[in-house]
Amino acid sequence: xxxxxxxxxxxxxxxxxxxxxxxxxxxxxxxxxxxxxxxxxxxxxxxxxxxxxxxxxxxxxxxxxxxxxxxxxxxxxxxxxxxxxxxxxxxxxxxxxxxxxxxxxxxxxxxxxxxxxxxxxxxxxxxxxxxxxxxxxxxxxxxxxxxxxxxxxxxxxxxxxxxxxxxxxxxxxxxxxxxxxxxxxxxxxx
Numbered sequence: 001x002x003x004x005x006x007x008x009x010x011x012x013x014x015x016x017x018x019x020x021x022x023x024x025x026x027x028x029x030x031x032x033x034x035x036x037x038x039x040x041x042x043x044x045x046x047x048x049x050x051x052x053x054x055x056x057x058x059x060x061x062x063x064x065x066x067x068x069x070x071x072x073x074x075x076x077x078x079x080x081x082x083x084x085x086x087x088x089x090x091x092x093x094x095x096x097x098x099x100x101x102x103x104x105x106x107x108x109x110x111x112x113x114x115x116x117x118x119x120x121x122x123x124x125x126x127x128x129x130x131x132x133x134x135x136x137x138x139x140x141x142x143x144x145x146x147x148x149x150x151x152x153x154x155x156x157x158x159x160x161x162x163x164x165x166x167x168x169x170x171x172x173x174x175x176x177x178x179x180x181x182x183x184x185x186x187x188x189x190x
Contacts, residue, residue, distance in 0.1 A: 022167030027110050030167060031057035034087040034110075039064065039160070041076035041083050041116075049076055055085075056131040062112065062160040063119070063128045074156060077116055085112040085160055092172050095179035102179065106172035113164040119157040128157050 022030070034057075040050045049072045053064040062085050066073050077083075091106030119125050129149045133141065 020168040020170060022108070022110070022169050024165075026169070027165055027167035028057075030089075030108055030110055031062070031087065034089065037062065037064070037085050037087045039073070039083055039085050039116075041073060042080055043072065043076045044079045049073065054132070054136060056128060056135055058128075058131050060162070062114075062162075063131070063157060064160075065128070065132075065155045065157045068154055068156055077118070077158065081115045081117065083114060083116045083160060085114065086110070091170070094172060096173070096177070097179055104170065106170050108167070108169045110165065110167040112160060112162045114160045114162040116158050116160045119159050122152070124159075125152050125155075125157045 035054075036052050037055045038050050038052050040048055042048050051073055053066075055062050055064040057063075068074075086109065088107060088109040091108075093103060093105045096102050096104055119128065126147075126149060129152060130147060133146070
């Protein structure tokens, strides 16, 4: 049986590996450039739900959107405003020792624990869509008129306010620090 007493659990946002912690500036830059995030919510039935979202990091908030039709995400947000948002970027897989399980991967990841709200102000929604299209659409927007968002009322825009943000990275070691300096053990190594 697992002991789940609160005094034995780590505090939200405490990272065990101090050598992998990203600075606040690194996390901020990563949130600006990351392509997709995952938002975790909890429903009235107690089940967690995780969904990938395209998003914008602006003004210290995560902005994302869904359709107005009620699904798991919107129902869960209406149930509880606490969420967890995550981004990650895998790097290269590399060997670091003689055993097959001595294998790792370089990466970056960030986690936000926070509160989510629906954005009601039309100007804030339009600002989100402008930032969203600037991030995801090409500069010529496929030849379409910029700032044309006539269906903005058919969507729900959300803003996540971080309570705690953390970032970790596993750096790819120099070639000399990897197993046999090449990543490929010879038959004699096996």
